[in-house]
Amino acid sequence: MDEPQQEPMMxxxxxxxxxxxxxxxxxxxxxxxxxxxxxxxxxxxxQPFHMDEEAANASIFKGLAASGWHTSALAMxxxxxxxxxxxxxxxxxxxxxxxxxxxxGDTLHLMTTVVSITPxxxxxxxxxxxxxxxxxxQRGEPVQIATMNVVVHAKPGAGRD
Amino acid sequence: MDEPQQEPMMxxxxxxxxxxxxxxxxxxxxxxxxxxxxxxxxxxxxQPFHMDEEAANASIFKGLAASGWHTSALAMxxxxxxxxxxxxxxxxxxxxxxxxxxxxGDTLHLMTTVVSITPxxxxxxxxxxxxxxxxxxQRGEPVQIATMNVVVHAKPGAGRD
Numbered sequence: 001m002d003e004p005q006q007e008p009m010m011x012x013x014x015x016x017x018x019x020x021x022x023x024x025x026x027x028x029x030x031x032x033x034x035x036x037x038x039x040x041x042x043x044x045x046x047q048p049f050h051m052d053e054e055a056a057n058a059s060i061f062k063g064l065a066a067s068g069w070h071t072s073a074l075a076m077x078x079x080x081x082x083x084x085x086x087x088x089x090x091x092x093x094x095x096x097x098x099x100x101x102x103x104x105g106d107t108l109h110l111m112t113t114v115v116s117i118t119p120x121x122x123x124x125x126x127x128x129x130x131x132x133x134x135x136x137x138q139r140g141e142p143v144q145i146a147t148m149n150v151v152v153h154a155k156p157g158a159g160r161d
Numbered sequence: 162m163d164e165p166q167q168e169p170m171m172x173x174x175x176x177x178x179x180x181x182x183x184x185x186x187x188x189x190x191x192x193x194x195x196x197x198x199x200x201x202x203x204x205x206x207x208q209p210f211h212m213d214e215e216a217a218n219a220s221i222f223k224g225l226a227a228s229g230w231h232t233s234a235l236a237m238x239x240x241x242x243x244x245x246x247x248x249x250x251x252x253x254x255x256x257x258x259x260x261x262x263x264x265x266g267d268t269l270h271l272m273t274t275v276v277s278i279t280p281x282x283x284x285x286x287x288x289x290x291x292x293x294x295x296x297x298x299q300r301g302e303p304v305q306i307a308t309m310n311v312v313v314h315a316k317p318g319a320g321r322d
Contacts, residue, residue, distance in 0.1 A: 044234035069234045073205035088208045093258030
């Protein structure tokens with residue numbers, strides 16, 4: 001691929017051999033409204049500080065805050081749009097922290113870095129790539145730092161015995 | 162509290178001193194439909210194997226599968242309903258794996274165990290409780306195993322210098 005990639009979204013699907021440790025993917029931004037924060041919480045995390053401004057003001061959050069899992073879901077939306085893995089982005093799990101809450105009106109930006117690449121010992125057609133994604137708000141404060149392990153296929157015909 | 166607790170949901174709010182390592186909380190069950198799986202994915206994880214049966218059949222999942230983050234959100238719903246922490250259940254982060262996908266029609270059951278209790282050194286009015294939650298489907302297969310660190314307040318007036 002000698003052509004410079006002007007459009008990250010148009011990058012061809014990536015195989016295991018295409019990843020390099022330290023490589024970065026810019027996930028762009030997503031904004032979140034108070035209504036969306038409340039709707040997510042009503043379904044999955046129905047606690048007062050995620051659903052009601054007045055209760056949230058009186059809570060440890062001192063204002064309406066998104067569920068951490070809503071923050072995770074928003075990060076996933078940006079990750080899927082920015083890391084075009086062949087066959088799809090399939091997570092095995094990982095670890096995450098929520099250093100600051102996501103607030104109504106926040107515009108969140110995702111930046112993802114390749115941390116490690118581990119070919120499977122038992123299955124030469126695939127491997128695991130660890131991706132560290134930092135989701136920051138418009139003030140540059142992190143709202144989620146996550147390292148997730150994703151399954152990535154080797155190029156068809158490559159890595160076989 | 163000498164009375165036996167017949168109704169876990171009616172347990173009074175829990176403070177740091179109320180937790181014991183090894184203690185378990187039964188989170189009950191939640192069911193998930195194909196429509197809900199597709200709706201969550203359309204918003205947060207728009208990949209074919211989460212949104213379309215035919216594409217899912219041809220994928221690594223061999224059938225429609227929920228986003229891992231949808232599984233996390235469903236686990237949170239059961240956790241909030243079953244671990245009544247004073248001031249609310251506030252996660253700092255943690256680690257998780259998705260050993261099996263959540264499927265349409267699954268009924269998921271959550272069981273949570275207290276792993277560790279760590280009073281804060283700098284803030285005697287609070288501490289961190291690590292909760293290990295296992296979410297299993299109706300066949301007893303785990304769909305998520307997560308250990309999350311949550312902020313828990315000490316009893317008012319307790320633990321102060």
